[in-house]
Amino acid sequence: MTSKGTKKKPLQNQPKSVFFRAMPELPDLEVIKENLRKKILGFEVKGVHFLKKSSGKPSPEVIQEGLIGEKLVLVDRRGKFLKFGFKKGSLLLAHLMLEGQLEIKSSGEAPEKGTCAVIDFKEGNGLHFIDPRGWTKLFFYPAGKSGEPEELANLGPEPLSPEFTPEYFREGLRKLRGTLKMALMEQEFISGIGNAYSDEILFKAKISPLKPAKDLTEREKDLLFKCIKETLLWGIEETKTRMGEEVRGEIREFLQVHRKEGQACPRCGTKIQRIEVEGRGTYFCPRCQR
Ligand SMILES: [Zn+2]
Structure with a gap:
């Protein structure tokens, strides 16, 4: 997310469970x-x-x-x-x-x-x-x-539904231009993934966000497919635990790399980097995700 000079004002009545505001995914x-x-x-x-x-x-x-x-x-x-x-x-x-x-x-x-x-x-x-x-x-x-x-x-399939199959995913990636980071966030391709979870999925798969979508090997495509489902299910469970009965706010503090610039990679200890991919703040481990 790029904050172009927009100052964030403190919010009233902010419940403790809210760590920061971001687009819900x-x-x-x-x-x-x-x-x-x-x-x-x-x-x-x-x-x-x-x-x-x-x-x-x-x-x-x-x-x-x-x-x-x-x-x-x-x-x-x-x-x-x-x-x-x-x-x-x-x-x-x-x-x-x-x-x-x-x-x-x-x-x-x-x-x-x-x-x-x-x-x-x-x-x-x-x-x-x-x-x-x-x-x-x-x-x-x-x-x-x-x-x-x-x-x-025009929304693409739900990534946790039976309509989202490995065949659909492989074929879609083959046709997409641009980086993997953008491919995962393309709502007409897969719906519901945004800036935060695309970072987490690519971290789990150990694939660079800058890799062109069409260049993935078949093995990488299958791995990424599996990581999409696992990361989203993990995100739901972690969020549920922290959010309780609330309906407000995105809880992101448990994420591994997203908005963790300068912190140690939980896998290898290398500092997490932030780069911009088509204007989107993107976080990754430069060592794990080559
Ligand atoms: Zn790492």
């Missing part, structure tokens, strides 16, 4: 999804408030009209989107972008600084979308609209 969103299910599934929408008008697509008014009185019957994830499905068939997609976070607060509790939108439930609490950058987006699809939402239509 598959493991974070999997845990958030499970926790949201426990907290708000089955609840009825009482009110929808947009503190940042541009967060609601097609418009805050359409979303308010479509959701009030509706019952939340599905909380799911696809790629880096959270999906909220309602009883009469409407759908709300949320993309938290670079720094968005969720929080469940009691009804009547004032939204904190940086809140974009709040969905209040009849049962006495509300789902808050908080994003100091204001980039979080909520896309609403009314009941009866056929076909897959356009935001999801």
Whole structure:
């Protein structure tokens, strides 16, 4: 992540479990999804408030009209989107972008600084979308609209699903131009992996992030395929342990190389390096990942 002169202000009410703000990826969103299910599934929408008008697509008014009185019957994830499905068939997609976070607060509790939108439930609490950058987006699809939402239509397979096969992966890499770092983050190729977990996957596989995707040997492709699944499953478990019942924040302190510049590689002790790959801060061990 490049921070081009944007100063980060300290946030109010920041729970202790949050170590820093980053784009949530598959493991974070999997845990958030499970926790949201426990907290708000089955609840009825009482009110929808947009503190940042541009967060609601097609418009805050359409979303308010479509959701009030509706019952939340599905909380799911696809790629880096959270999906909220309602009883009469409407759908709300949320993309938290670079720094968005969720929080469940009691009804009547004032939204904190940086809140974009709040969905209040009849049962006495509300789902808050908080994003100091204001980039979080909520896309609403009314009941009866056929076909897959356009935001999801071009996403590649879920890396932990049966659709993501070694054959698909090998073939895809062969066609991709550019570095492996970028290939792993290409949402149309594989969905849900971002800057943090691409670093971790390549570290586990002991492959350089700068290696061209198409140059991988068959053995390396199979190893990388295995490392994708293992790293994401590990990320989910570690996140779950640390996050508990919370729905807020990305927990990354357990990662091995991502944002660990200058620290010792857990495998060989060499200092972890940070480089930029197409503008993305990339962390790796120069000795293990040649
Ligand atoms: Zn190393």
